[in-house]
Amino acid sequence: MRAPREHHLQTVRYTPFHSRTSAANSLNLWHRWRDHTVSDAYFDVGLEYTALRNAAAVFDLSPMTKHRISGPDALAFLNRLVTRDVAKIKPRRVGYCVWCDDQGQVIDDGTIFHLAEGDYRLCSQERQLDWLLTSALGFDVTIREETEEVAALALQGPTSCAVLKVLGLPGIENLAPFAMQSFPFAGSELTVSRTGFTGDLGYELWIDPAHAEVLWDRLFEAGENHGLKPMGTFALEMSRIEAGFIQAGVDFLPADRAIRTDRTRSPFELDLAWLVDFKKPNFTGRRALLEEQRRGSRFRLVRLDVEGNKPAKDAYVYDSKRNVIGAVTCSMWSPMAKASIALASVKMPHGAPGEELWAEIYYQKELKWSRVNARCRVQKGPFFDPPRRRETPAPGR
Amino acid sequence: MTDSGRIVVVGAGHNGLVCAAYLARAGRDVLVLEANHQVGGAAVTRELVRGFKVPSVAHLLQLLDPAISRELDLERHGLAIAKPALKTVALSERDEPLVLDGNRVESGPVSAADRAAYTDFIDRMRRYATVLGRQHGRVPPRLAWDSWRDAVPAGLIGLDIRRLGRTDMREFLRVVTMPIHDVLEESFESPAIKGALALDAVLGTKLGPRSGNSVFTYLHRLSGANVAPALPRGGVGAVSEALAAAARAAGAEIRLSSPVAAFVVADGRVTGVRLENGETIAAAAVVSNADPKRTLAGLLGARHLEAEFARRLHHSRAIGTAAKLNLALSDFPEFRGLPAPLRGERLVIAPDAAYVDEAFNPAKYRDYSRAPVFEITIPSIADPELAPAGKHVLSAIVQYAPYDLAGGWDAQRDAYRDALLGVLERYAPGIRKLVVAAEVLTPLDLERQFRMGGGHWHHGEYTIDQFMMLRPVPGAAQYAMPVAGLYMCGAGCHPGGGVMGAAGRNAARVVLEGASR
Numbered sequence: 001m002r003a004p005r006e007h008h009l010q011t012v013r014y015t016p017f018h019s020r021t022s023a024a025n026s027l028n029l030w031h032r033w034r035d036h037t038v039s040d041a042y043f044d045v046g047l048e049y050t051a052l053r054n055a056a057a058v059f060d061l062s063p064m065t066k067h068r069i070s071g072p073d074a075l076a077f078l079n080r081l082v083t084r085d086v087a088k089i090k091p092r093r094v095g096y097c098v099w100c101d102d103q104g105q106v107i108d109d110g111t112i113f114h115l116a117e118g119d120y121r122l123c124s125q126e127r128q129l130d131w132l133l134t135s136a137l138g139f140d141v142t143i144r145e146e147t148e149e150v151a152a153l154a155l156q157g158p159t160s161c162a163v164l165k166v167l168g169l170p171g172i173e174n175l176a177p178f179a180m181q182s183f184p185f186a187g188s189e190l191t192v193s194r195t196g197f198t199g200d201l202g203y204e205l206w207i208d209p210a211h212a213e214v215l216w217d218r219l220f221e222a223g224e225n226h227g228l229k230p231m232g233t234f235a236l237e238m239s240r241i242e243a244g245f246i247q248a249g250v251d252f253l254p255a256d257r258a259i260r261t262d263r264t265r266s267p268f269e270l271d272l273a274w275l276v277d278f279k280k281p282n283f284t285g286r287r288a289l290l291e292e293q294r295r296g297s298r299f300r301l302v303r304l305d306v307e308g309n310k311p312a313k314d315a316y317v318y319d320s321k322r323n324v325i326g327a328v329t330c331s332m333w334s335p336m337a338k339a340s341i342a343l344a345s346v347k348m349p350h351g352a353p354g355e356e357l358w359a360e361i362y363y364q365k366e367l368k369w370s371r372v373n374a375r376c377r378v379q380k381g382p383f384f385d386p387p388r389r390r391e392t393p394a395p396g397r
Numbered sequence: 398m399t400d401s402g403r404i405v406v407v408g409a410g411h412n413g414l415v416c417a418a419y420l421a422r423a424g425r426d427v428l429v430l431e432a433n434h435q436v437g438g439a440a441v442t443r444e445l446v447r448g449f450k451v452p453s454v455a456h457l458l459q460l461l462d463p464a465i466s467r468e469l470d471l472e473r474h475g476l477a478i479a480k481p482a483l484k485t486v487a488l489s490e491r492d493e494p495l496v497l498d499g500n501r502v503e504s505g506p507v508s509a510a511d512r513a514a515y516t517d518f519i520d521r522m523r524r525y526a527t528v529l530g531r532q533h534g535r536v537p538p539r540l541a542w543d544s545w546r547d548a549v550p551a552g553l554i555g556l557d558i559r560r561l562g563r564t565d566m567r568e569f570l571r572v573v574t575m576p577i578h579d580v581l582e583e584s585f586e587s588p589a590i591k592g593a594l595a596l597d598a599v600l601g602t603k604l605g606p607r608s609g610n611s612v613f614t615y616l617h618r619l620s621g622a623n624v625a626p627a628l629p630r631g632g633v634g635a636v637s638e639a640l641a642a643a644a645r646a647a648g649a650e651i652r653l654s655s656p657v658a659a660f661v662v663a664d665g666r667v668t669g670v671r672l673e674n675g676e677t678i679a680a681a682a683v684v685s686n687a688d689p690k691r692t693l694a695g696l697l698g699a700r701h702l703e704a705e706f707a708r709r710l711h712h713s714r715a716i717g718t719a720a721k722l723n724l725a726l727s728d729f730p731e732f733r734g735l736p737a738p739l740r741g742e743r744l745v746i747a748p749d750a751a752y753v754d755e756a757f758n759p760a761k762y763r764d765y766s767r768a769p770v771f772e773i774t775i776p777s778i779a780d781p782e783l784a785p786a787g788k789h790v791l792s793a794i795v796q797y798a799p800y801d802l803a804g805g806w807d808a809q810r811d812a813y814r815d816a817l818l819g820v821l822e823r824y825a826p827g828i829r830k831l832v833v834a835a836e837v838l839t840p841l842d843l844e845r846q847f848r849m850g851g852g853h854w855h856h857g858e859y860t861i862d863q864f865m866m867l868r869p870v871p872g873a874a875q876y877a878m879p880v881a882g883l884y885m886c887g888a889g890c891h892p893g894g895g896v897m898g899a900a901g902r903n904a905a906r907v908v909l910e911g912a913s914r
Contacts, residue, residue, distance in 0.1 A: 076700060080700050080704070101703075101704075101705055102703035102704065102705040102706055131704070134704050134705070134708045135704040137694070137699050137704075137707050138694060138698060138699025281700070282665055284703045284705070285703065287703070287879060
């Protein structure tokens with residue numbers, strides 16, 4: 001590890017699980033995630049996805065940006081930062097949130113982990129230290145990035161609770177969604193939160209990096225009879241689209257990166273109105289969002305059920321009068337929904353559930369391009385949302 | 398405006414008083430809360446020592462908007478001019494002084510070419526300054542030009558520049574962001590003229606004559622009705638007293654010794670103020686004459702602001718570099734080569750532009766200047782009531798003395814005073830022996846005694862990047878703040894400080910329009 005000042009010189013980084021992920025990565029498929037080397041796929045994307053949806057799969061999420069926020073004003077600071085009421089996230093609970101710039105445009109989304117009174121961890125897709133420090137002016141709060149101080153795995157899928165029971169975490173089935181609990185583990189402490197990015201029953205496991213490898217090894221021992229497989233980012237991407245989760249830089253442009261003002265999106269325009277709480281104290285973007293609520297939004301994020309079997313990659317979206325009203329941001333053939341599905345951003349007033357739209361899909365067969373105009377139906381709710389995701393006690397077999 | 402309709406003005410500086418007077422004249426219920434025991438903020442006359450009264454901070458009147466004098470009838474409320482249109486006398490250790498009278502060189506060590514050039518220069522700069530002058534009475538447009546309401550005033554600025562005519566417009570656009578030093582080098586050959594004009598450009602700023610924008614700050618000085626400053630009778634504090642009298646006559650109440658601790662915020666709206674003594678006063682609107690950082694980051698609190706806006710505010714520049722030296726003197730000090738009729742004029746120590754620039758250098762490194770520039774008045778000559786018979790008060794603005802002095806002012810104030818007296822002694826031998834009492838107000842003292850953040854006389858640097866719709870920062874440049882019920886009316890707003898009153902007058906208009914969002 002280099003000195004903090006020379007942090008930028010180290011451009012290739014490995015996660016604390018690298019010895020294990022590299023041994024498992026028989027495809028040698030990698031990509032760079034915040035400078036870290038992570039697996040796109042280990043042995044077969046389809047089989048990894050199948051393991052996730054039918055048994056359980058492990059994803060190395062260590063590179064996810066983690067910020068530690070503590071001090072007397074930690075709650076007040078977070079409440080000014082994000083659009084939802086953080087006071088409602090009790091200790092040992094987790095909350096999904098977004099934060100906006102002054103114009104009410106989403107900078108990023110993430111999760112707030114209420115570790116203890118006055119002590120929080122904020123996980124985000126993008127690096128946010130600059131914005132957090134900007135937002136800290138006038139608050140008695142300490143903020144630091146701790147991405148590399150915490151190793152993390154996502155354990156997701158129908159048998160994930162069963163795997164953790166075999167691992168020896170007593171009472172884990174009683175852990176409610178968005179709750180967290182710590183257990184003694186191999187001479188260290190393992191923190192488990194019932195959270196994830198797959199839309200299924202699942203957990204995220206947090207441990208100090210020195211105990212990362214032992215966690216990986218024990219987890220796979222425990223999962224041997226429960227179909228546990230490692231999965232890479234490709235399989236995760238499939239699962240999050242089915243779950244209807246959005247991703248920064250894909251489904252919306254982080255506002256701090258936008259040059260053109262019409263490229264950004266507000267929480268309302270990302271179907272996240274439920275995260276905006278005007279009853280709590282002031283937060284950045286509040287005035288602009290109140291104004292948007294009064295004047296109406298410009299865009300709407302929709303989930304599309306696309307006719308046929310062609311993924312609507314990068315497709316223009318048309319209304320019934322053949323006007324371009326938006327574009328697809330992500331798409332796939334969903335094995336669970338047995339349908340071609342997509343997320344798209346369309347201009348208001350379009351996108352009400354049930355509306356019929358059209359996607360102009362270009363696809364290739366053996367280097368020959370073809371085009372199809374596929375009928376789409378705006379879907380209400382996610383494509384994949386099994387009840388076990390919310391059940392407590394969680395199904396343990 | 399809601400229920401009670403009472404408007405609380407925080408701070409009885411000259412802009413606060415102007416604003417209060419206009420609001421009261423419009424029939425509003427106005428309460429002015431002032432932290433100090435007298436009105437005026439930094440436009441105040443205080444007793445330095447028994448029998449000697451001196452304008453503590455601001456000491457000349459040049460930019461006061463004539464419309465305000467007229468509309469508020471300040472003469473009837475006691476404003477009188479002891480000496481109008483002061484000449485500028487640039488002192489020298491060796492030569493005869495340079496005497497400038499309006500746009501004319503009256504006498505001094507300058508070439509014939511420079512005499513002609515000076516008149517041309519002043520006339521030219523006055524024409525350019527009309528572009529700024531025309532903005533004084535306007536509410537700046539917002540930068541989000543999505544409505545005609547904002548696009549039209551923005552277009553008017555362009556039109557004002559266009560109205561200069563082709564030649565002047567091109568020259569204005571060429572020089573407006575330049576360092577004054579470069580323009581002086583183009584225009585003059587005599588060091589004394591360049592020194593005096595360089596001082597005029599940078600007084601009250603954290604700029605040297607070689608800094609960009611110093612032509613702009615010079616134009617600001619010329620943008621009012623008067624080409625030369627005046628001495629009000631009773632010191633600049635008398636202006637504040639007249640404004641207070643006008644405000645009271647219109648029905649405003651002024652409470653002294655009532656420092657405000659914080660604004661009261663409810664449901665995202667400022668609903669009143671809490672005094673340091675704990676008392677809470679409800680208000681339909683609060684108008685702050687305090688500087689922008691104290692108003693928004695201090696009294697309101699950053700948590701009630703948007704994060705990016707708070708960052709912008711945090712980074713706005715407001716580091717004072719001007720100190721004040723006030724002396725009570727047992728006799729008139731004899732300045733070298735200064736004839737008796739010129740004693741009551743504006744005396745400056747800025748022998749050449751390089752001297753001014755070198756005086757600036759230490760401020761960049763958080764040190765004070767050992768060879769500083771001075772703007773000196775001896776108001777007791779034209780206004781004998783300021784001092785006992787035969788005795789005098791001397792009032793001097795001294796640069797550069799940075800607010801953020803390395804090692805702190807408390808440990809160095811006395812050494813600084815002695816250094817200043819040492820410099821004065823070279824220009825007025827024997828002055829030290831005449832000193833009955835001396836007061837040095839460093840920017841830190843100005844902050845402590847007059848609550849000006851950073852000890853900055855103008856509540857923030859007055860440069861193009863902090864001008865008009867950028868003053869103090871975008872989002873707060875139209876007097877109505879982003880938080881409903883809160884307005885600002887001080888020098889940190891357009892068109893700035895310098896005992897103009899225009900900010901207070903414009904703010905009153907916005908408050909009356911109820912333009913709060």
